[in-house]
Amino acid sequence: MATTSGPGSSARNSHRLRDLCCDLQAQRNATSLLKCLLFALPALLVLAAGVLLVLRFAVTPQVKAYVEDARLISFVLVDTRPASAATTGPSFLYNVSISVALTVRNTNGAMAIKYTKPLVATFLFHDRRLYNVTVADEGHRHRPLKRELHLLQTAGETPCVLDAAGGEEFMKQNATGVIKVEMRLSGRITLGIGNRRLLELSCPLTLQRPPPGPDVVVFPEVDCIPDKPKKIVF
Known part of the structure; x- marks a missing residue:
């Protein structure tokens, strides 16, 4: 077909x-x-x-800090030993009251920094711990290029183990009316994924006793210096 x-x-x-x-x-x-x-x-x-x-x-996560203002309200060393035990060894209390205006800055312009451990300020005299104050809690996020102002206050009595050199240094500074205290900032921060760094800064403070009357002590701004971790025994 x-x-x-x-x-x-x-x-x-x-x-x-x-x-x-x-x-x-x-x-x-x-x-x-x-x-x-x-x-x-x-x-x-x-x-x-x-x-x-x-x-x-x-890219190293960095935090810069500086002390804008610090005031020494009181700093007294109290001997708590009974008179009959004056030679048995050191037994003292520091009665300390210090106020600090601390500014912390995230220098990174693109990413926030997160605190994976609390940022803690430790106040020391003659390498002896006076107080610990929490500046920022764990998990706190510090935004890029932002400054954060923290007002820190220490007050009250704290026990101390003070050797002869420490007692002598306190008496010497107390006589001049100028007390040297170190404030150390320590913590751990992270930037991005897995980029963690330990944070350790030293802020040397020279504090003058408040004068009588209306006069005000002018505190020069102090930059906190990056430092190696310091083992504080007491």
């Missing part, structure tokens, strides 16, 4: 050929896209690893 063809049959064949070409082109495009993704994925992984390495080693 002879096969007849006409305009309708030619149109159907043309549509089929066009659909077949479109399917082949779509398959080629999908294959090309898959190949591109397979080639690009390692490059993206290397790039991500490079960014993490830069954040881990090249």
Whole structure:
């Protein structure tokens, strides 16, 4: 039987050929896209690893701190030994009252710093601990380039173990009316993923007893200096 063809049959064949070409082109495009993704994925992984390495080693999370103001309200060493036990060894109480205006700044302009351990201020006299004061709690986020003002207050009696040199140093400074106290800031901070650093700063404070009358003691601003962790026994 002879096969007849006409305009309708030619149109159907043309549509089929066009659909077949479109399917082949779509398959080629999908294959090309898959190949591109397979080639690009390692490059993206290397790039991500490079960014993490830069954040881990090249970008160091830093915190700068300085003391805007500090006031010595009282600093008295009280001998708590009974008179009959004057030679049995040191047994003293410091009665201390100090107020400090501390500014802490995140120097990074792009990312916040998070405290993974509390930021603690430790007040020392002659390497002996007077007080610990929490400046920022664990989990606190310090926004980029922001300054945070913290008002710290120590007050009350604290026991101390004071050797002869420490007692002599206190008497000497007490006679001049100028007491030297160290405030140490310690904690741990993180920037990004896994970029953790221990934080240790030393803030040397020279505090003058308040004069009688209306006169006000002017306190010069003090920069806190990065330091190695210090083991404080007492």
